[in-house]
Structure formats: C-alpha cells, structure tokens
Amino acid sequence: MKVVAIGGGTGLSSLLRGIKHLVPHTITDLSAIVTVADNGGSSGRLREEMQIPAPGDIRNCIVALAEDEDILAKVFQYRFTEGNGLKGHSFGNLFLSVLTKITGDFLDAVEITSDILKIKGKIIPSTDEMVDIVAEFTDGAVIKGETQITEYGKQLKGKIKNIWMEPSNVKAPEEAVQKIMEADVIILGPGSLFTSIIPNLLVSDIKDAVLKSKAYKIYICNVMTQYGETDQFTASDHIKAIHSAVGKPFIDAAVVNTTVPPDELLRKYMKENAEPVTVDAGNISRMGITVFAEDLLETGDYVRHNPYKLTALIDKILKRIKKRNAA
Template sequence: MKCNITTIGGGTGTFNVLSGLGKNRQLNLAAIVSVADSGGSTGELRDEFGILPPGDIRRAIVALSDDTEVVRRLFEYRFKEGRSIAGHTVGNLLLTALSEITGDFERGIEELSDMFAVHGKVIPVTLDNVSLGVTLENGERIVGESDIDIPKHDGDIPIRDAFLLGGGHLNPRAREAIENSDYIIIGPGDLYTSLVPNLLCAGMVDALRTTRAKIVYVCNVMTKYGETGGFSVEDFVRVLERYLGEGRIDYVLVNSGELRPDLVAKYQAEGKSPVVLRDRDALIRKGIKLVERDFTSATDYLRHDPRKLARTVEDFASGWIK
C-alpha cells in the first residue's frame, strides 16, 4: 500500500522537497501551496487578471513533472524583452491562460498538470484572494508578501505576528489531502512568507490537529533578514507552535552537515546566519523527535539537497524512522 505524503509550503523549499520525491512511484504525493505571493511576474498577473498567484504553483508543477529537462527549462523560461511579457515566465503565462480558458484556477492547474505528466496533486491552500500582513514588535504593520520578503522597513525589528486579509478559508481539497495523509511535511522555506500563510487559513489548524498523520517540520539551514534574524531551531518551532498549538509537531529535521565557510561569509554579508540547535533537550521534553542529518546541497547555495531530503522522507514512509 502506498504511503500518502503531503507537503505544505511554497517557494524554493517546497520545490526541493517535491523534486526529490517526484520520481518515487511508491508514494502518493500532494503539494499544498501558499497563494500569498505578491511580487514580480506573479504579482503583475494577479493584479491584471484577478487570478490567484501562479508562481509557487508553477514551481510545484515543475518539481513533480515527468517531462524532459528541455521542457522544464521552457516552463521556467522568463522573457527578458517585450513590453508586455518581459519578466514573465512561460509557466505563469500558461497557467493564467488555462485559468481563463477553463474559467477556473483549479481546473487550469489540473490541465497544466496533465500536460506536464505531473506525479501527484498540486493544491492551492485557499481559493480566496488573500494578502499577507505582519505586525512588527514596534506595532508597525506591513501588508504585502513582497514587502515582507524584501523589507523596505527596518528588517532588524522582529515580527510579532502575521495575518491574512481577504478571507483565507482552507481549500476543501487541501483539507481532504491532510485528512488522508500518513505524513505531512512542513517546510523548508521562509517562515513568515512561505509557511505561516498556509497555517493562517481558516480551518487549517483544525485539519492539522485532527489528522492521524505525523507532522514533520524541516527546519531551515539559514536565517533570513527581516523574518528570522538570529533564530535557532527552537525559535522556528516556537513560531510554528504559536499557530499550530504545542504538541502537534512530531519530528523536526535539523541539518548537522558542515557549511562551507566561504558561503557562510557570503550569506552573513546579506544579514543571514546558520540556524543552530541550542537546546536539544527542550525540544525532546516537548515530545518532538529530532532527525539530525547532513541535508545540505553541494552547490554554491546553502540550501537543502532534494535527494537527501527525499531519502529521509522515504525512511519515514518505509518505517525506518519511527
């Protein structure tokens, strides 16, 4: 019997998880994807056509696609010239067109998934046209995912909490996937702009607290300026538990691999730093099981390696990690 795996997130983090798992036919995969993105091509298409933001949906489709590398490159190709199409990716334009043709955003996703032989389901977390906002510790409110992601305000001021404008009811198909999952993978990804927006949807927390699935949180390798400056593993877990409630995270995946000093220095120049585990016992006392492995990619970026993540998720699915 196949194991049902559902990911929750958005951006590059979710892409890495899905691209590692996509070739495993022993898994039933579902990707629940944030629709709070408001920058770049995604934001322009969202404003002009009134559709949900296609960017993170596009990445998930690419990650789960069976097509050739050339087709993937076409799907991700971003036009550099042309007054009306400069900055847009082929995938974003295709999803927008299919949504217009079918008259339904989810139907457009299904048609595009069929075109690219996607292994699994790609599900927007909500069908409402939401905007993400945060309140800083000084009381200032920032509205718009892109302004949180790349702060125009003082990024050293911590975020107090996050909120959604415009509704945000959990997509029934997302609830169904959660209810029928064996494991739910949250992260990796930007805490407040890729993960928390999913948890803010009305009905999400209830679904996660009543499912029989084990919840696995993949903690980030690096902090991010404006969102998680100076965070430890415990800080990431603390914020997630603020929305989920304590006692719901079963496992936390923590990178134990060494980071290249030259890359660390490069990231530190951008206000980022390695995420460290300061108090292992504090998490264990919460009933959380830690899985500490080398998850890093052997590239010029300090991020998770898709195959290393996939092997660990496969260890859960096969019963090697209990």
C-alpha cells in the first residue's frame, strides 16, 4: 500500500519511527509531507539568517526514517550546548542549511540528506518557500508566526478562530501532490493541531490534492491538549478544526487513545495546563467517521503515543482496508 503521512514536530517523527517497520511488507511506498512554518529555536534562527525554509521538522523526520538509527543519525540530532553562534543549533539543521546554500535548492538538500541516512521512505516539505502562519483569535488579535501564536494563546485572552498562511499563494513541490494523489492511505497527525498539522493544509496545492485524493484518510488525535492551542478541546473538536481549515469534511477514520496517564504524570501535565483529550467517540461517529480506540500510551517521563502500539494499530487498519478493497 502507498501511504502518505502529513504533519510535523515530534508527533510525525514518532509515527514515522514506528511505521517504517511496515516497509516494504505492508507499506510499499511511504512518504511524509512536512511543515516548514516553524520560526522558533534553531530552525527559526537559520530561517531568518539564511533565508531558507525551517529545517527542524524535516531533520527530525529524516532521522526517524533512517534505516538504522545509528551513530550518523545521532550526529544529525546533536545539539550544540556551547560555542558562540553555535549554541542551541542542531548539527542536522546546520547540515541542511549548508546543503541548501551549496545546491541552491532546499528540495535537493532534503533529498541528499535522505540518501546519506538511507531512509525507508521519502521526506517532502509541504512547500520549499518561506512561509508564516497567521492566526486570528476570538478577542480580535491577529498574531503572525508559529511560536508567537502559541505564546499568545497561553495568555488565554481568546481561542484561535481563523488561521491562514502568508504568502497565501505558495506552491507545493510537484512530487508532494503526486504522492497524495497516488496514495491508498493518508495519515494526519499526531502533532500540534494548529502549528504542525493544519499548516500543511494551508498550502492550496496540498489541500486540493488531499480533498481530491481517493485515499482513505486517517486522523491520529493527540493524547493531551496543548496549552495555548487546544485547551479543553475534545477529539471531535480537533477534527472540526481540521475540516474548518480546508472548508469541508474529508476524514474517514480517527485514531484515539483510551488510556489515562498515571496520576503522577497527570498532575505534572495539569500544572502545565495540559490534560488528556476527551474521547467523545459518539460525536465523532455522528460525523460519519470510523473510530479506532485503543491504549496507545507511552509509559515514561512524558505523555505521548507509543510508536509501536500506534504502528500495531495502523497495521491492523491497513490490512482491513486492503481486505475491503480486494473484496
């Protein structure tokens, strides 16, 4: 089956780290379409100083798809803790930035880096142009920039009412559109709703291809709400926000976690104004969306999806789709 995953941040890289093990037996062609709207941290600094698309999420996804996450993958994830001008940067971000300048093409830089790490799939930015996301909040404030949107949201003056991209006419790489149109399955998420998933769908070419594609479309809902973005959002609220961003419903299935984190972790997250996403399965089902609900929780210091539990469920869904298509 041909599978396209769309998103960004740690959520998408975590998914890819698991489902790459389904290649090539269950998944014959795996592609990831990744946002480049990040303007914080190392990515944000390189973006501004070198005038290139943000490399951070791309780097994380390349490393996640590396055939063997060996020493070379660790080198790409290495973050400098000292050095004037180097502190805070990751080696992989610098590598992608230098390659972009040498080749004159961000897409070529991504391709070469992917070849070096021998990845089990294809990484494609949703656009190779400089972009920013802009959000309008319910209090009337209009905030530009991924980091600024999240920080303003934490002030709890209003919730995100509308979101768009500037410039609005950016193009997606032709290969990204082609992969979406040829896909059997498209997976959205997990990841930050307004700053990792939706930004990809704000690129008109990506949005149009997703809506036109005959692929089975799956949304993987976050385990926890995100302070400043999705406070008090239920699972169906996440889906409604995605549908609102593209202007029409299109999701066929939703993957949701059923397990509540241990009390100690729960209290830790509650102090950070995050809480488990309420799985309102009835509301999702009433939207005509199939619900896949299982224990997907990672046990450790953080509350997140376990890549291997998630992969096992995705594997079951893919086999179910394949069986249905063959009938």
